[in-house]
Every structure is written in structure tokens, then in C-alpha cells.
Amino acid sequence: MTGEYCGSVFEFNGSAVPVREDLRLAYIDLWSHLGAPGPTLTGSQRVQLGAHARAVREGDTPPWVGLPDSLLKLAATLFRNPAAVDGTMVRGTADEVGDPMTVETIAVVSMLAAVDGAHRGLGAELEPLPEPAAGNPTGEVAEGLKRRRTHTPMPPGAIPVALDLLPAVGKVFRTSYGPQYMTETEMDFANFRRDPGLDRAQIEIVSSRTSFLNECFY
Amino acid sequence: MLRESAIAFGYHLNLTAIGDPSVAIGVPGGDELLRFVDALVTGCKADREDARTAIMDSLGPDCLVDAASVFGNFEMMNRVAEGTGIPVSPRAVERMKDTVELPDLDRLSTSSESH
Numbered sequence: 001m002t003g004e005y006c007g008s009v010f011e012f013n014g015s016a017v018p019v020r021e022d023l024r025l026a027y028i029d030l031w032s033h034l035g036a037p038g039p040t041l042t043g044s045q046r047v048q049l050g051a052h053a054r055a056v057r058e059g060d061t062p063p064w065v066g067l068p069d070s071l072l073k074l075a076a077t078l079f080r081n082p083a084a085v086d087g088t089m090v091r092g093t094a095d096e097v098g099d100p101m102t103v104e105t106i107a108v109v110s111m112l113a114a115v116d117g118a119h120r121g122l123g124a125e126l127e128p129l130p131e132p133a134a135g136n137p138t139g140e141v142a143e144g145l146k147r148r149r150t151h152t153p154m155p156p157g158a159i160p161v162a163l164d165l166l167p168a169v170g171k172v173f174r175t176s177y178g179p180q181y182m183t184e185t186e187m188d189f190a191n192f193r194r195d196p197g198l199d200r201a202q203i204e205i206v207s208s209r210t211s212f213l214n215e216c217f218y
Numbered sequence: 219m220l221r222e223s224a225i226a227f228g229y230h231l232n233l234t235a236i237g238d239p240s241v242a243i244g245v246p247g248g249d250e251l252l253r254f255v256d257a258l259v260t261g262c263k264a265d266r267e268d269a270r271t272a273i274m275d276s277l278g279p280d281c282l283v284d285a286a287s288v289f290g291n292f293e294m295m296n297r298v299a300e301g302t303g304i305p306v307s308p309r310a311v312e313r314m315k316d317t318v319e320l321p322d323l324d325r326l327s328t329s330s331e332s333h
Binding site: 016017018019020023074078079082083085087090103107108109110111113114115116117118119120121122124148149150151152154158159162163173176177179180181190191192194196197198199200201202203204205206207208209210211212213214216217 | 219220222223224225226227229231236237239243245246247248251252254256258259260263266267270271274277278279280281282283284285286287288289290291292293294295296297298299300301302303304305306
């Protein structure tokens with residue numbers, strides 16, 4: 001984590017409790033990532049996707065975004081009701097815009113859901129979306145990957161590699177869940193406990209019930 | 219996983235509470251954590267405030283931060299899983315068998331493995 005300044009400071013206005021610093025830095029890193037040019041989208045397009053998803057979720061009229069309708073529909077549906085997303089929707093989007101842009105959209109919306117979800121949990125006002133950084137898309141896409149009974153191409157493995165069609169995005173994803181949940185090393189210990197904080201059984205209660213209500217095994 | 223971590227801490231876990239929070243889960247603060255997640259997903263503002271207060275009273279303010287961040291993390295993980303269509307592993311299905319009613323399990327398993 002760098003906590004590199006991205007125009008947002010994450011003050012968690014309205015939170016019932018103070019927030020630990022490693023978590024604040026993790027969210028700043030996610031925000032910096034969201035506002036920066038991605039593999040196929042500019043920083044501005046990524047922020048617009050986030051604004052669109054937020055608006056649809058709140059029942060507001062989303063701002064105009066110059067991206068294909070199928071991509072916007074995927075973003076909004078995944079953000080509001082992930083269980084409604086299926087292979088037909090994802091593959092239809094990928095047929096129109098390509099797998100890399102589809103995966104990038106899934107990543108943007110998912111990371112936004114992490115930050116917004118935690119703010120709702122804390123009772124804090126949602127963080128304003130980051131200022132987009134200038135620049136063109138990086139074009140960094142892994143080659144040779146294929147679908148493995150999955151909606152999108154990915155390497156063999158479990159969910160930590162699910163976004164690795166876009167290597168830089170996959171790296172940010174994996175880095176983010178240490179402060180939010182547990183690092184991969186901490187996951188090796190059934191008796192892990194944040195001190196002060198929840199023990200692993202209590203952590204798994206939150207994760208299990210969240211997944212249950214989202215109709216997802218993860 | 220939840221079963222193993224409950225054993226590690228000596229809790230008398232009732233896994234069915236994950237699918238039915240009206241059942242006591244047998245972990246300190248666990249019932250409050252279940253209600254917290256429910257309030258975030260389906261509750262109103264007052265439900266969420268009550269749920270936060272219950273966690274602070276039963277577990278303390280640091281645990282509210284952890285609960286909120288874990289919830290956020292799984293809002294992300296669930297969307298990555300659904301969006302990419304990563305298959306549910308047989309181990310995960312086996313693990314969930316005593317927390318999810320069989321019809322629900324069959325539906326979730328089928329929808330995840332049909333692509």
C-alpha cells in the first residue's frame with residue numbers, strides 16, 4: 001500500500017468510529033487505481049462508470065457516459081444486484097467491447113462496491129469519486145488466456161486470479177483484501193485474530209452471511 | 219473457513235444460523251454480526267444504526283470497523299465471482315451443505331457451473 005494521494009483523503013465523515021490507518025490507505029490506493037487510466041479505459045471513463053453505477057443503484061438518472069449500453073448495463077447490474085449477472089450478459093458484453101474492457105468494468109464496479117459497502121457499514125458518507133488522471137489506456141493485457149468454464153478468460157486457479165487477464169488490475173485486487181479481510185498469509189491460520197478487532201470466526205460470519213445474501217458462494 | 223476457525227477458538231458453532239439468523243450461532247457477537255449484514259443489505263437507516271450500536275456494545279468500536287471492511291470486501295469478492303463466472307469448487311459446495319437449504323444449494327451450484 002502506498003496511500004499515494006489521489007485527490008481523496010478518506011475522512012469517513014459521519015462514521016460512528018475512527019478507522020484504522022491501514023484500511024484508510026488501502027482505500028486511497030483503490031481510489032487512485034480507479035481514477036487512473038486502465039488497460040482499456042481512460043481514468044475519466046472509469047470514474048464515469050462508477051458514477052453511472054452509483055446513480056442507478058440510488059434510483060437517480062445516471063449522467064451521460066460515452067460507453068456502449070451493454071457495458072453500462074453490466075456495470076449497473078453488477079453493482080446493484082450481482083446475482084442477476086449471468087454468462088449471457090457478460091459474454092454479450094464481451095462480444096461487443098472485448099474481454100479486456102469487460103473485465104476492467106467488472107473490476108471497477110467490484111472495487112467501488114468494496115469501498116461503498118464499508119462506508120455504509122460505518123455509517124459514513126460515501127467518498128466522492130476520485131479525480132480522473134490524464135492519460136491513455138495502458139493496453140496491458142495478458143495473452144494466451146482462455147475461458148475455463150468461466151464468463152471471462154483467466155489463468156487456472158481460484159478467485160485471487162480471476163482478474164488476471166489484466167495483470168495490473170489483478171495485482172491491485174489481491175493487495176486490497178489484506179487490510180479489508182485477511183492477507184493470504186493470515187488466511188493460513190484458523191486462529192487468526194485482529195488485535196484489537198474480530199477473530200477469524202467472527203470475520204467468517206460476516207463474509208458468509210454477505211455471500212449468502214448476495215446468493216454467491218464466495 | 220468458519221467451521222475450522224470456530225473449532226480453533228473453542229466456539230460451539232451452529233452453522234445453520236448463516237442461512238437462518240433467527241437461530242443463535244454460538245459465537246460471541248455472532249448474532250449481532252449477522253444482523254449487521256442483514257441491515258446493510260436489506261435494512262433501513264434505523265436498522266443500520268441499531269446494528270452498529272449492537273456491535274459496539276457487544277464487541278467494541280474496532281470490531282465495527284472490521285465488520286464494515288469485511289462486508290465491503292465481500293461485496294467486492296461476490297461481484298468479481300459473479301462477473302467472471304469463476305466456478306464454485308466441489309469443496310465450497312461441500313462446505314456450504316449444512317448452511318444452505320438443499321434447494322438453494324442446488325440452484326446456486328447449477329447457476330455457477332452452467333457457463
